[in-house]
Amino acid sequence: MMQGFGSACVHAGFEAEEHRSHLTPIYASSTYLFDSAEQAVDLFTGKEKGFIYGRFGNPTIEQTAAKIAALEAYGLKNTHGTPLEVKAILHASGMAAVSTLLFATVSTQQKVLSHLSLYGGTQELIDKVLPDCGIQTVLVDFHDLNAVEEKLKSEPSIALVYIETPANPTIQCVDIEAITQLAHQYGKKVACDNTFATPYLQQPFAFGVDFVLHSTTKFLNGHGTAIGGVLLGRDIEFMSTRVTKHHRLLGANANAFDAFLLNNGIKTLELRMQRHCSNAEQVASFLSNHAEVAFVNYLGLEHHPDAAIAKKQMKHAGALLSFEVKGGFEAGKKFINQLQLCTSAVSLGTCDTLISHPASTTHVGVPRELRLQSGITDGLIRMSVGIETIDDIINDLNTALKK
Numbered sequence: 001m002m003q004g005f006g007s008a009c010v011h012a013g014f015e016a017e018e019h020r021s022h023l024t025p026i027y028a029s030s031t032y033l034f035d036s037a038e039q040a041v042d043l044f045t046g047k048e049k050g051f052i053y054g055r056f057g058n059p060t061i062e063q064t065a066a067k068i069a070a071l072e073a074y075g076l077k078n079t080h081g082t083p084l085e086v087k088a089i090l091h092a093s094g095m096a097a098v099s100t101l102l103f104a105t106v107s108t109q110q111k112v113l114s115h116l117s118l119y120g121g122t123q124e125l126i127d128k129v130l131p132d133c134g135i136q137t138v139l140v141d142f143h144d145l146n147a148v149e150e151k152l153k154s155e156p157s158i159a160l161v162y163i164e165t166p167a168n169p170t171i172q173c174v175d176i177e178a179i180t181q182l183a184h185q186y187g188k189k190v191a192c193d194n195t196f197a198t199p200y201l202q203q204p205f206a207f208g209v210d211f212v213l214h215s216t217t218k219f220l221n222g223h224g225t226a227i228g229g230v231l232l233g234r235d236i237e238f239m240s241t242r243v244t245k246h247h248r249l250l251g252a253n254a255n256a257f258d259a260f261l262l263n264n265g266i267k268t269l270e271l272r273m274q275r276h277c278s279n280a281e282q283v284a285s286f287l288s289n290h291a292e293v294a295f296v297n298y299l300g301l302e303h304h305p306d307a308a309i310a311k312k313q314m315k316h317a318g319a320l321l322s323f324e325v326k327g328g329f330e331a332g333k334k335f336i337n338q339l340q341l342c343t344s345a346v347s348l349g350t351c352d353t354l355i356s357h358p359a360s361t362t363h364v365g366v367p368r369e370l371r372l373q374s375g376i377t378d379g380l381i382r383m384s385v386g387i388e389t390i391d392d393i394i395n396d397l398n399t400a401l402k403k
């Protein structure tokens with residue numbers, strides 16, 4: 001019988017070890033014993049499954065990866081009608097997962113097709129690192145499917161289509177299914193950064209994508225205790241050979257301590273996401289009616305340009321929103337300084353409500369005109385709504401907006 005998603009969050013991936021530890025323990029060991037020279041040969045040739053060396057994996061890391069694979073494939077079927085199986089590889093960070101993906105799927109003289117709204121680190125990687133390796137990126141607005149098809153047609157060297165939805169920090173959404181169908185028509189592989197949604201809200205494999213990745217630092221860990229990433233693929237053979245090779249040789253491996261924290265964090269994913277989402281919905285509605293707020297950018301509000309796409313592919317509009325405080329740059333700074341409960345910090349997806357004022361922090365070095373072009377206005381506040389008691393979050397915002 002298939003278990004519910006919440007049960008899979010708690011139990012998937014777990015395998016009891018010989019001492020019967022009820023939690024997946026931390027395997028703090030860099031290397032593993034061989035029983036005999038013959039066994040070493042079998043392990044190295046893959047004839048026997050087992051652990052060899054910490055950079056290649058260990059039980060804490062494997063069980064955590066298996067849990068995430070079960071959640072991303074949850075309830076999905078492959079083309080033969082049997083349960084979909086995907087392979088997950090845990091990484092040192094979200095950026096490590098992006099790097100393994102790009103280097104394993106795109107070679108010199110080939111191109112990546114992506115869109116304008118990407119996580120800052122991913123954007124810098126494609127701007128500053130990939131060109132040195134002879135890999136160029138073509139950017140197009142993924143809302144414009146004709147433009148996407150035009151690029152796929154005119155640029156035969158595109159090897160990978162890279163989607164991030166909802167995107168960081170604009171919360172824009174693009175249609176995973178439509179873009180994936182187009183890309184597959186032209187024989188291209190598709191990857192989707194699912195960090196903002198998590199498999200609770202959105203399963204990109206349901207729409208046919210080839211790879212899914214996360215910064216596990218955010219909602220999957222959920223408590224802000226460790227940096228981490230994961231890369232998943234539906235082609236198990238490709239994941240086990242070329243992707244595994246890149247992961248090992250780039251030194252992109254996770255460590256057992258962080259994997260332990262992640263594994264336990266994911267157990268409450270469903271509960272946390274439900275609370276994050278209902279809190280965010282109430283915060284968005286409160287802010288929409290506040291006299292000191294010029295506008296609210298939340299996928300759950302009907303006037304949001306991507307509301308329909310979000311509704312099509314996500315279970316709920318999620319926990320991220322942004323809004324413009326009336327009064328510009330100084331008003332934005334003043335608002336942040338008045339907060340008592342909400343935490344002023346970058347990052348997102350922790351139990352605590354995290355709030356930032358991009359114009360005075362992450363984007364302070366970006367010329368104002370450029371910043372405005374990417375939608376980051378002077379009084380814009382980004383908010384990752386936490387799981388605190390909703391009345392306390394709203395009171396805190398209300399008090400800070402009044403002062």
Ligand SMILES: *Cc1c(COP(=O)(O)O)cnc(C)c1O
Binds near residue numbers: 122168
């Ligand atoms: C944070 C983030 C990343 C990068 O992850 P790190 O764990 O910081 O390396 C990638 N994509 C998205 C959407 C993110 O929010």
